Amino acid sequence: MAFKKICVFCGSSPGANSIYQDSAKNLGLELVKNNIDLVYGGGNMGLMGIVSQAVLNSGGRSIGVIPKAIADKVDHHEISELHIVKNMHERKQKMFDLSDAFIALPGGFGTLEEILEIITWAQLGFHQKPIGLMNIEGFFNSLFDFFNKSVTQKFIKSEHVDMIKSESTPSLLLKALKTYQLPKLDKWQK
Ligand code: AMP
Numbered sequence: 001m002a003f004k005k006i007c008v009f010c011g012s013s014p015g016a017n018s019i020y021q022d023s024a025k026n027l028g029l030e031l032v033k034n035n036i037d038l039v040y041g042g043g044n045m046g047l048m049g050i051v052s053q054a055v056l057n058s059g060g061r062s063i064g065v066i067p068k069a070i071a072d073k074v075d076h077h078e079i080s081e082l083h084i085v086k087n088m089h090e091r092k093q094k095m096f097d098l099s100d101a102f103i104a105l106p107g108g109f110g111t112l113e114e115i116l117e118i119i120t121w122a123q124l125g126f127h128q129k130p131i132g133l134m135n136i137e138g139f140f141n142s143l144f145d146f147f148n149k150s151v152t153q154k155f156i157k158s159e160h161v162d163m164i165k166s167e168s169t170p171s172l173l174l175k176a177l178k179t180y181q182l183p184k185l186d187k188w189q190k
Contacts, residue, residue, distance in 0.1 A: 001130070001178050005063070006031060007039040007099035009114040010047040011107030020106050021050050023136045023170070027105065028054025030170035039099045041091070042066030042082055044075040047105050052079060065094045092117060101130040101177050106139045122182055123160045130177040132165040140166060159183060 014021050024047040031038055038055045041048055042064025052062040061080040071084050085091045092114060104115040121127055133140045144166065150156040163182050167173035 001100075001181065003034070003036050003100040003178070005037040005039050005099050006177075007095050007102045008051055008105060009041070009102070009107065009111045010051060010105035011111055012041075012043065012046040012048055013108065014046045014050070015106055017137075019136055020047060020139075023134060024050040024105055025054040027051055027103070027134060027170040027173075028060070029058055030174055031055055032058045032060035034174060036174075037061040037063055037080075039063045039065065039095055041095075041110075042071065042074075042079070044077050047107065049077070051105070053077065056080070063098065065091050065098070067091050096121070096127070099129065101132070103132050103134060103173065103177075104140075105134045106136055112143075119160075119164060122163055123157075128182040130165065130180050130182060131163060132167065132173045132177050134170065134173055135166045135168050137168075 008027065010024060028038065028051045032055055038052060038060065040052055040062065043049065043066060052064070055062045056079065063081040064079045065083045065085060067087050068084050083094055085094055096118065102115065102118045104111055115131070118131055122131060135141070147156060147161045151158045151161055165173065165176040165180060167176055
């Protein structure tokens with residue numbers, strides 16, 4: 001599968017360890033190397049700013065989607081395209097429509113909420129776009145522990161956890177996403 005645009009959800013904070021910032025930069029470089037545009041939340045702060053700046057510095061395209069209320073408050077560097085939308089719902093729909101696949105870097109509630117919504121839409125069979133987590137130094141291991149507990153407790157199907165690719169480097173993750181197609185399963189299938 002060839003991707004034109006990938007959406008990256010990530011922390012509006014830089015994180016406590018420089019490894020997160022290095023990985024955000026490396027992910028930006030890897031996107032450009034593969035001729036893939038970045039779709040992200042607009043804005044300059046934290047890992048969001050780092051991934052976008054890395055894309056722009058190496059000659060790639062960075063597309064931001066930001067609600068007006070946030071755009072009025074935060075700085076954003078000169079990006080290739082900035083979509084200003086009415087609210088968070090419109091933002092997530094726009095990011096979804098623009099993108100061929102989704103990656104989450106480490107982040108907080110915002111990052112989790114965004115990637116979990118995309119995972120939920122996949123489990124409902126609303127899309128078959130690949131989804132991956134950049135599992136830097138096992139950052140997402142405890143989330144997978146929670147998912148696996150939810151499988152044993154029969155709240156989540158193991159096929160739906162298996163849809164979420166997880167790798168520790170951008171090149172491995174892109175490779176995993178390119179060769180992966182989400183099954184046409186949905187939550188309601190027996
Ligand atoms: P968090 O993980 O809580 O830092 O939230 C990061 C995610 O929420 C990003 O992927 C953004 O889409 C969104 N977000 C949070 N804060 C901002 C902000 N100040 N400007 C733009 N987007 C933000």
